[in-house]
Amino acid sequence: MSKEMTCIVCPLGCHLTLEPEGESFAVSGNKCQRGKKYAIEEMIAPKRVITSTVAVDGGSYPVISVKTQAAVPKELIFEVMEDLSAVMMKAPVQVGDVVIANVRDTGVDVIATRNA
Amino acid sequence: MLKYELVVVGGGPAGLSAAVEAYEQGVRKILILERDKELGGILNQCIHNGFGLHRFKEELTGPEYSLRYIDLLKDTTIETLTDTMVLEISEEKVVRAISAERGYMEIEAEAVVFSMGCRERTRGAIQLQGDRPAGVFTAGTAQRFINMEGYMPGKRVVILGSGDIGLIMARRMTFEGAKVEAVCELMPYSNGLTRNIVQCLDDYEIPLMLSHTIVKVHGKSRVEGVTIAKVDENLRPIPETYRRIDCDTVLLSVGLIPENEITQNAGIAVDPRTSGPKVGELRQTEMEGVFACGNVVHVHDLVDFVSEEGVLSGRGVAKYLKGELETTSNFSTANGEGIGYVVPQTVNMSNVDDQVTFYMRVRSVYDRHIVRAYLGDTLVAEKKERKFLPAEMVNFKIKKDILSNLADGEIRFVVEEV
Known part of the structure; x- marks a missing residue:
């Protein structure tokens, strides 16, 4: 049975069609290879990049923005959010500084996306 | 009086990109306000990712995207x-500004770029009825x-x-522990x-509730709740469908207006x-030496194209300061059937490098249609999606080659069935 989905990799939002093909899927409608990777991942183990904020002491604002450096399993989103709420960074912080290393054993770091 | 070759009004993505491009084209005395x-x-404040795929070929968050440009300024004057x-801004291009630190100042500019962006429509703008408690915000606020x-x-x-x-805010508030009951959209x-x-x-x-509004x-x-309703084909609420949703917060995401x-x-x-403002191919306005780019010209959905417009206006400024900017135009543009607007509104071919990008929005959803450009009855080009x-x-x-072969006149963009 074929499945349709909208690619969320970039704002182009390609309309994807997946057809079962052996153990995996044949993807059509994608304008780039990342779309194919996304579609198959979405069927097997959906992942998302998480963007949020953490508290910072001594910055020009009380929080700074952060992101997971790569997509992490979707079901861990709220656990990662819980970890982030416990963080208090100390200024100065540079873009790219690690906020939480290997968050929830995903092998992915949470990094700052803003200076403080 | 302070004197600059270029004063940029607004230091967001449009203004930053315009300033950087003008600098790269040889303009040296530049001030961003x-x-x-x-x-x-x-x-x-746009901490989500997805910015810069066109411009930088990678997926950045908003602050990272703007920092790329802010970092570029460091090696410039x-x-x-x-x-x-x-x-x-006076007729003589004297920029009047005020700051807590410096007080009132007048700055003489040879050229000006407007890059003030846009702002959100508010509760007042859409005449949202009912009580006026705390808890009604624009989504951007x-x-x-x-x-x-x-x-x-x-x-x-x-x-x-x-x-x-x-x-974006529906997800963001969910991440932070809020319950988003519904997103109501007036249109179908x-x-x-x-x-x-x-x-x-x-x-x-x-839930995304299309053809619904808050009455x-x-x-x-x-805020203790809202009454929502389905709307008919004339966008009027249907009384039989009134339904109350308890909530403590209402967010409005009902459009943006250039500032x-x-x-x-x-x-x-x-x-x-x-x-x-009406603009030409290099984002020149009708006032000589004044350019405009980004959301102040028309509301974009991707920042990458805002930066692209900034580049155009930066080039325009450099040309203008060298006395090389042609002010007449070969073409005007018009929005025909199905098209809401077209930018730029005029084109002078001598300012065009290899192609002109016309930005436009369709008025409603079109499946299996094509956008065509006509000069009189002549089909100039078409775009499929x-x-x-x-x-x-x-x-x-x-492409410039195509436009160069046309007689001067009005290029009209229309949506047509395939």
Whole structure:
């Protein structure tokens, strides 16, 4: 049975069609290879990049923005959010500084996306 | 008096890109004026990712995207003044501005770039009925509260309007522990990008209620609920469908308006179709030496194209300062059947390098249609897409070779059936 989905990799939002093909899927409608990777991942183990904020002491604002450096399993989103709420960074912080290393054993770091 | 070759009004992505391009084209005395306490504009509160895929070929968050440009300034002679509000621009291009630190100042500019961006439509703009308690915010205000100031504006939320900021905020508030009860959209289609409906609403099972609106806000000191209703084909609420949803917060994502008070005070007319000044191919306005780019000209959905317009105006400024900018035009553009507006409104071929990108929006959803450009009865070019949506700006590129072979006149863009 074929499945349709909208690619969320970039704002182009390609309309994807997946057809079962052996153990995996044949993807059509994608304008780039990342779309194919996304579609198959979405069927097997959906992942998302998480963007949020953490508290910072001594910055020009009380929080700074952060992101997971790569997509992490979707079901861990709220656990990662819980970890982030416990963080208090100390200024100065540079873009790219690690906020939480290997968050929830995903092998992915949470990094700052803003200076403080 | 302070004197600059170029004064840029607004230090967001449009202004930063215009200043950097003008510098690269040889302009040296450049000043950027920004009213917030730091450069970067609205990107600083857009902490989600997806910016820069066209411009940098990677996926950045808003603050990272703006920092790329802010970092570029370091190796230049471009000066910046933050916490500085521009009040007006005189006919002689004297920029009058004010800041807490420096007080009132007058700056003489040979050229000016307007890059003030846009602002959100508010409760007043859409005449939302009912009580007037605390807890009604524009989506962008809530975004700034959460992502920059560190405040959480509410716990149970109804969002009116399905613009991208509203969708992004539905997810953001869910992440921070709020329950988003529904997103109501007056139109029968969403005004946001499809990918945002998927990753911001569907992922968290937040209902998108198309053809629905809020008819009343309830609450004494704080929002206690809203009455929503389905609307008929004339967008009128159907009384039999009235339903109350309890909530403590209402977010509005009901459209953006280019911020053109300074433009209009300078005597530059605003095009009613875009709510921005009419511009040429290098984003020159009708006032000599004054350029405009980004959301102040028309509301974009991707920052990458805002930066692209900044580049055009930066080039325009450099040409103008060298006395090489042609002010006449070969073509004007018109929006025909199905098209809401076209930018630029005029084109002078001697200022065009290899192609002209015409930006436009369709008026409603078109499946299996094509956008065509005509000069009189002659078909100039066409653009195919799987689907045209009002939420997604159409980029229609026409090569210089094609345009050069045409007689001067009006290029009309229309949506036609395939």
